[in-house]
Amino acid sequence: MLGKQLQKDVIVVGGGPAGMMLGLLLAKVGVQVIVLESHDNFDREYRGEVLQPRFVQLLDQLQLRTYIEQLPHSKLKKGAFYHYDKKKGNFDFASMIAGVPYALWIPQPILLQALYAKAKEYPTFDMLFHAPVKKLIEKDGTVTGVVVEQENKELLEIQAKITVGADGRFSTIRRLGGFELEYEYYPGDLIWFSVKRPPHWGEELQFKITEGHSYITLPKYPDLLQVGVALPRGEWKETQRQGIETFRKEIMHTNKEFYDFAESLVNFKPFVPLQAKNHMVKTWAKNGCLLIGDAAHCSSPVGAIGVSLAVTTAVVAADVIWDALQKHDVSAKVLGRVQEIRSEEIEEIHQIQKRMGKLFFTSSKFIKGIRPYILSAAFKTPLFSMIQKKLFVMKNPVAINPEFVFNK
Ligand SMILES: Cc1cc2nc3c(=O)[nH]c(=O)nc-3n(C[C@H](O)[C@H](O)[C@H](O)COP(=O)(O)OP(=O)(O)OC[C@H]3O[C@@H](n4cnc5c(N)ncnc54)[C@H](O)[C@@H]3O)c2cc1C
Structure with a gap:
């Protein structure tokens, strides 16, 4: 080992939303924590910018x-x-849960920067970018740290309890x-693009649904519309093989607001594909090591x-990890x-996503033919609002140790 060596209580690999929240909470209670992020910033x-009411509920609990x-x-x-x-149906965030009548749209870099700024207020917080x-370093069946490597050179070795x-x-x-993995489900891809938002659009x-595909269009901060086209698995490759003309025509005729964007297309570069995958890891913990966030349970879009x-999951993990450190027991059983x-909640959500995925990512002409009727009917019955609540609202708020609440 030629590089530097460090010693911490906890290493968090990944500075995404889960890693940054975990790093912040552990630093708040005085744990020596380091977050390692592979990117420079x-x-x-197109990454997790819509934050549903359940996210705001969690922020409320943490007083953040x-x-x-x-x-x-x-909003x-x-x-x-x-x-x-x-128009076949409407819904309103105000009817879902009192006190949070909206979903937030916050660009992910802004959210992560804010969590980072807050975490840096605590002296036990440390973070490295480009790391x-x-x-993994293991000793006697327990993970005891990691090695950061760049261009095949070991730069840094960090030892930690977790x-x-x-x-x-x-x-x-x-x-x-x-x-x-316990299971993986991959029905298709969501192909994202953005267009200028017309002033009349508002916050809807x-x-x-068209004969070809399903679309989701979201007002994107500050003045854009972000559009996702749902394609069944394999169709994105085939669409690209056919060339831009066919896709351009479909987009052009789906919504008049997309016309200028479609007309300007010369290739597929403005599109960002996201695999609409669910997966669940069988066992999230080993001795000294725990997976959280998408690493443990990835949800489809x-x-x-x-x-x-x-x-x-990061908030729950903070509590479990803090407890494990105090009890000097970092076994798989405790971290598990x-x-x-x-x-349980995540599996239930994955089941709902799987059923909805069958409608949105289908290549079957029959399902494409009947899905407008299925969806219209669902909007008229309590089914749609039930599904919405399950997805967007936290039914049972997680138990949060008062030490993690930011009024203290
Ligand atoms: C195109 C797209 C659109 C999405 N839209 C939404 C949305 O609107 N709303 C929503 O709620 N969710 C959305 N999601 C899902 C959401 O982005 C993820 O569920 C969420 O970001 C998961 O957070 P995470 O912290 O677990 O992982 P990530 O956000 O993936 O963060 C993982 C971090 O780990 C870093 N990393 C990876 N490997 C290493 C390594 N070896 N060493 C160090 N660092 C490493 C990565 O650079 C990354 O910063 C979207 C996802 C995609 C891809």
């Missing part, structure tokens, strides 16, 4: 809502479902630690709740409490 686009809502943001208040240009973790993999859906820690988010779920507390 928080810049990222005022701090976060001071950041530049917009999504209403939604509507269209079959072509015909990709490439190896290593947390908060390194996202393609988690290196999951691979290095030999964690297995729209679901639209249906409902835009990935950040909310990842951050909620996080999964015991979180997995």
